[in-house]
Amino acid sequence: MLKLYHFWSSTCSRKVRLTLAEKEIDWVSHHIDIVSKLENLEPNYVKINPNGVVPALEHDGKIIIESNVIIEYLDDVFPENSLRPKNSYQRALMRLWLDLAETKIHKNINIISYNKRHVPRANQLFSKEEQLSNIERFPGIEKRAVMLKRFKNGVSNDDEKLATDCLIEAMDQMERTLVNSEWLAGTDFSLADIAIAPFIERFEANGIETLVDWGKRPKTGNWWKRVQGRPSFIEAYSFQDPNK
Numbered sequence: 416m417l418k419l420y421h422f423w424s425s426t427c428s429r430k431v432r433l434t435l436a437e438k439e440i441d442w443v444s445h446h447i448d449i450v451s452k453l454e455n456l457e458p459n460y461v462k463i464n465p466n467g468v469v470p471a472l473e474h475d476g477k478i479i480i481e482s483n484v485i486i487e488y489l490d491d492v493f494p495e496n497s498l499r500p501k502n503s504y505q506r507a508l509m510r511l512w513l514d515l516a517e518t519k520i521h522k523n524i525n526i527i528s529y530n531k532r533h534v535p536r537a538n539q540l541f542s543k544e545e546q547l548s549n550i551e552r553f554p555g556i557e558k559r560a561v562m563l564k565r566f567k568n569g570v571s572n573d574d575e576k577l578a579t580d581c582l583i584e585a586m587d588q589m590e591r592t593l594v595n596s597e598w599l600a601g602t603d604f605s606l607a608d609i610a611i612a613p614f615i616e617r618f619e620a621n622g623i624e625t626l627v628d629w630g631k632r633p634k635t636g637n638w639w640k641r642v643q644g645r646p647s648f649i650e651a652y653s654f655q656d657p658n659k
Contacts, residue, residue, distance in 0.1 A: 416441065416442070416443055417435075417440065417441070417442040417443065417472060417473070417474050418442065418443045418444075418445055418472070418473040418474075419431060419432070419435070419442050419443070419444060419445065419470060419471075419472055419473075420445045420447050420460070420463060420464070420469055420470055420471040420472070420473070421444070421445070421446065421447065421469050421470040422446065422447055422448065422449045422450075422455075422469045422470075423446065423654050423655055423656045423657070424656070425449065425469050425470065426521070426524075426613035426614055426616075426617055427468075427469065427470055427482035427521075427613070428469050428470045428482075429612075429613040429616075429651050429652065430482045430483075430486060430609055430610060430612075430613050431470050431472065431482055431485050431486060431489075432650070432651035432654060433609045433612065433613070433647050433648060433651040434485075434486040434489050434490070434498065434606070434609055435489065435651075436646070436647035436648075436650040436651050437496060437498060437604075437609070437645075437647040438489060438490070438493050438495065438496045438498065439495075439496065440489065440493055444654070446657050447460060447469050448658065449468075449469060450536065450540070451540055451658075453549060453552075455467050455468060455469060456549070456552045456553065456554075461554055463478055464478070464480045465480075465554055465555075466480065466554060466555055466558070467553055467554045467555065467558075470482055470485060471485075472485045472488070472489075474488075474492070482517075482610075483513045483514075483516070483517055483610060486498075486606050486609060486610070487499075487513075487606065490606065498604070498605050498606045498609065499605060499606060500600050500601045500603060500605055502601065505600050505601040505605075506600070508599075508600045508601070508607065509599070509600035509605050509606055509607040512599050512600060512607035512608075512610055512611060513606060513607065513610045515585060515588075515611075516610035516611050516614065517610075519581060519582075519585055520582065520585050520611070520614045521614065523578035523579075523581045523582050524578075524582065524614055524617055524618070524621070526570055526574055526575065526578040527575055527578050527579060527582075527621060527623065528617070528621060529565060529569075529570045530569070530570050530575070531621055531622075532621070534569075546566065547563075547566065550562045550563050550566055551563075579623065579625065579626075582618070582623070582626055583625060583626065586626050586632060586635060587632070589611070589632070589634075589635045589638070590631075590632040590634050590635045593634035593635055593637075593638050594634055598638070599611065599638075604642075604645070608638075608642060612639075612642045612648065615627070615639055615642075616652075
């Protein structure tokens with residue numbers, strides 16, 4: 416039996432739940448509250464995921480972390496309903512989309528979300544002293560340094576504009592790809608589409624209209640409708656906050 420350590424609205428958690436649903440794999444939920452209870456920073460969880468983030472997957476006593484690694488692992492171990500193209504070139508394209516999702520899209524939506532979502536939520540839940548203390552609990556020197564810098568200096572308008580421009584570039588790349596391809600890595604729905612889909616929902620949640628202007632990107636808009644209509648998407652997004 417698989418155990419998934421995840422948070423209900425985490426984009427990376429949704430990526431893994433989409434994969435599990437597509438492949439019709441049974442799993443056990445272990446919800447980690449990363450917002451109000453900060454269970455991801457508890458020593459027992461940091462032993463599971465030394466990065467102090469979700470998701471993490473436990474399979475036969477072994478732990479796999481990092482969402483892109485997890486979804487490829489699932490496709491390796493459970494080959495039925497394969498989510499990777501058979502063609503080697505298309506598999507390479509799929510991995511490029513996985514890389515883009517993490518190093519460009521995830522990175523920049525996180526910057527934009529800071530002022531819109533993270534700061535108001537943190538201020539509602541914790542005092543400034545508590546917020547600083549929480550940051551200092553984070554494992555990993557680099558992540559802790561980035562969080563501390565943002566806490567002290569904030570995210571500027573210039574930072575937000577650059578992040579938005581980078582995301583526009585990624586969305587335009589999607590549109591160009593989908594002009595000649597049914598899905599991001601070829602004729603079949605794959606891990607490439609799964610890696611990108613949760614971030615499109617996050618664009619909408621943040622009200623970033625320039626990124627979800629389907630009049631300018633009709634092929635991407637059509638792709639998004641088809642993704643949302645898949646039973647796996649509906650199932651993955653049906654998981655709600657168990658604390659409410």
